Each structure stands twice: as structure tokens, then as C-alpha cells.
Amino acid sequence: MSPLPDDPLERGLREKLLGRTRADLARLNRALDACDFPTIVHLAHRLGGAAGALGLEDLSVTGRELEREGARGDAAAVRARLGLLVEALARAKG
């Protein structure tokens, strides 16, 4: 079952997650430029877990795919996925 959308705590956590992910985008881009895949995997891993548990499925799938691509060290795929992450973030609502 999806978490209750009207729960104030979960609503607050969704807002917090969206803010954090916006900030993480810069870190992810820097990590990609430096071929720092462990950082990409770490940030993507926590995004996938947190977004999914909070019912933000689109963001969660993007995070999990990013984690897989980062684990493979696939820079091109990561770059493309970061573009999708920007779009998913713009669509997401707290």
C-alpha cells in the first residue's frame, strides 16, 4: 500500500526529499565529471529507497536505475539518467 498522502509527517518528509534531491543533482553531476561512481551509487541508492517508501514512484525508479548504471560505471547512461532525474523532479509534488 502507498503511504498515506495526507499524513503530515510523510508530507514533510517528501518536501525534505525533494529539496535534498535538488541539492544532490549538483553533487551527482560533479561526481560524474570526476568518474566518482561510488558517490553516484550512494546518492542514487538513498534516493531510490526514500522516494519509493514515500510513494514517489517515478523518482524512485529513476534513483534505482541510476544506482545500477553507476554500479556498472556507465558514464553515458548516468548522464542520460541525470537528465531524466531533472524531469522527474520537476513533475514530483511534495
Added chain:
Amino acid sequence: MRILLLEDDPIQLELARSWLEGNGHAVTGVSSGKAALKVLERDSFELAIFDWMVPDLSGEELLRWVRQRQKRLPVMFATARDEELEIATVLNLGADDYVVKPLRRLEFLARVDALGRRAGLSGAELEEAFDIGPYRIDPRRRTICLEGRAVKMTPRMADVALLLFRKRGELVSRAQLYEQVWGHPEALDSRTVDTHVSRLRQALELDGRHGWRLSAVYHHGYRLENASPAA
């Protein structure tokens, strides 16, 4: 249940904690493997939930540590992937259950409750009499026999004894004794527990002569220890 929850992401930690607390559990949350070890050394829990991927300690190291010291503590891992190999690894290393992330509230809570039941923390199993060496403990009657003779004790002392026998080998914190035996921790003087434990040690002769010793763990609580390898 008293649950130790290890999750390095503060958002996921807060969310899982709120789900568990909303279901009546008492949660201690930590965000690193080393912090989890520190808490496990000074407090006792009925269930541990660990994220498999924490930055400072591998899930394997954490599990090995727990299994060396607290064999009966039920451990559930949260894994990121539902890959067969990873799940098999987690279970083969001694975890009692796993849950795949992202966590889903109802499934997560149901797994926690099921693990608690399997560990004998609820239900009919808790009422069955059991033997530990020369001691026979009967939870339903709140009586304890030593070598066949009933030992005189108050119902409160019997409750303390029952908890210590169930958790034998593990540290039982004062907080846990307050919570599970008295139910109103804020109203108690810490000497209340110490007095009950002291009387219990004397009444049940838990000084090693029958194979079990009730020891104080400085500042933390008590541990009922096996005093002879053959016991």
C-alpha cells in the same frame, strides 16, 4: 517490541521509525554501523533491523558481531535489490528475514510482527513452561521451581525472573525491565529494579552454583549468564 533500527538516510530512518512507533513499538534509531554496535553493547532489544548498505560497516561484519554476542536477537535486513544472490547471502550469514527496499509500510510492519512471533515474543509460546538447567519456569502460574521445589517470590519478582530467563545470555537493560515489568518507567526509582534483582539472585541462588549467574552490567542492566559450559 524494543527495536534497534539502523538506517543511514535520515529521511528513511524517520519514516520507518514513525511507522514502527505508530504500530506500538519502541524504536532506537541509529545512522551508522558503529553507532549500532555501541548501542547494542549497552542496551538490549527484541529485534534489530539493519540496512544492508551502510557506509562504515558491512552488513556481513555487523551480522557476525551480533551473532557472536547475541545469538537469539532476531535480525532483519533491508536490502536494496531483490536479487537472489544478495538475499541468499543475507540469510546464509544468519539474518532471520529480509525486506526489499523501497519499504512498503504494511509489508514492512507485517514482517516485523511475524519475526517477533517467530522469536516467541507474542502468542501462546510465551505462556508455556520451560526448563533452564535445574530451573523450571512457568509463566502462566508465575512460578519458578529450583530442583523440583517451588521458590517463594512475589509476582513482580517472578516477572523479572521470567524476562531474565527468556533473555539469558543477553544484556537486559534497566529500561527494558522498567518497561516490561512495571510498565510505568517514569514513576520508578532505579533502586526498585536493583532491589528486585538482588532478592531474585538470592532466592534462586543465581550465583553460579546451579550453572547460572545473574551479573550486574555496570550502568546498564543485568545479564543472566551460563556459569558452567556443561550447564
